[in-house]
Amino acid sequence: MKGLDAVLRLLYPPKCPFCRTLSLDGKPELCQQCRRQLPWTEGSFRGPGEGIYALRYSDVVRQALLRFKFGGCSAYAAVFGEILAQAVAERLSGAFDLVSYVPVSRPRRWVRGYDQAQLLAQAVAEVYGVQAVQTLRKIRHNRPQSGLRSQQARRKNVVGVYRAVEPGRFAGKRVLLIDDIVTTGATFSAAAQTLRQAGAREVVCAALAGE
């Protein structure tokens, strides 16, 4: 597959996900300038447990995430995963037993070809040398949270949206739950609550970007 890799690299040369400067390393990487200039934040939120995010949801971050989610740039996951893993290591207290994610619905996954939160979680898990585990399924297709203004409407919109998958995998465990964006934390709260009710000991959350 080496020849194919070379052709793909010509067609889609690896770039920094944020400023799209060509990477020298043959894979997408965070360039030095973005490393310095991205809107790093100590942002945190409360779901049922601790939650953090690594970047402020600025325009440049938003554009990168849009390309990641809708523009086929799934290769960005490696860079985003490293950013997330570092934020988790520095700012979330305590160890966790497994890495999981807030899933998109099946129709959405089918249209997109991948689940961006799963890719992120897998990239974070790889930093720890483990596999990301599916613990939730999205069983109802709800309106996007971004279209809803009030906290109350957002909370209501995620009620009953998730169901736990194979609770035996996470019963009694401390779960690190990954998503791409957090705004009010309503989605994380609903997902974490579902896991807690299904037997998780504790759920801590991390998103790449937040506002």
Ligand SMILES: [Zn+2]
């Ligand atoms: Zn850059």
